[in-house]
Amino acid sequence: QVQLVESGGGLVQAGGSLRLSCAASGRAFSSYTMGWLRQAPGKEREFVAGLPWTGGTYLADSVKGRFTVSRDNAKNTVYLQMNSLKPEDTAVYYCAAARSRYTSGPLRRVDDFGSWGQGTQVTVSS
Secondary structure, eight states, rough: OEEEEEOEEEEEEEOOOEEEEEEESSGGGGGSSSEEEEEOOSSSOOOEEEEOOOOOOEETTTTTEEEEEEEETTEEEEEEEEEEHHHHHGGGEEEEESSSSTSOOOSSSGGGGGOOOEEEEEEEEO
16 A cells, blocks of 8 residues: 655636645555545545556546646655636545555545545535
8 A cells, every 4th residue: 555645735716727746655656546526515535546557547527628637656645736716626635545555546435545644625616
């Protein structure tokens, strides 16, 4: 497993931008498929973006064209750049790692991920 710590959340007006970061521990970071998921009040946790260990990215339909995701294996960090934010993007955002190394994606379900950060709050005001 890996330990994950998110940062970068906050309050932003609709149409604004935020960049979330997720710092991971361990030397095997590059071999994990990573993901970003979010949970709004009263709703289930949902998939936002994924980064397979083999490269590339994939996004939920609800954020395509607005969010981008990337990873820097040299820094053991993944990023979620969020642009054109909407009030419905308000949620706690979680960084997550696959349950084991070399797991092929795309991973989208909560149960696909075995390590989680503590979450960071993103609030978008209208």
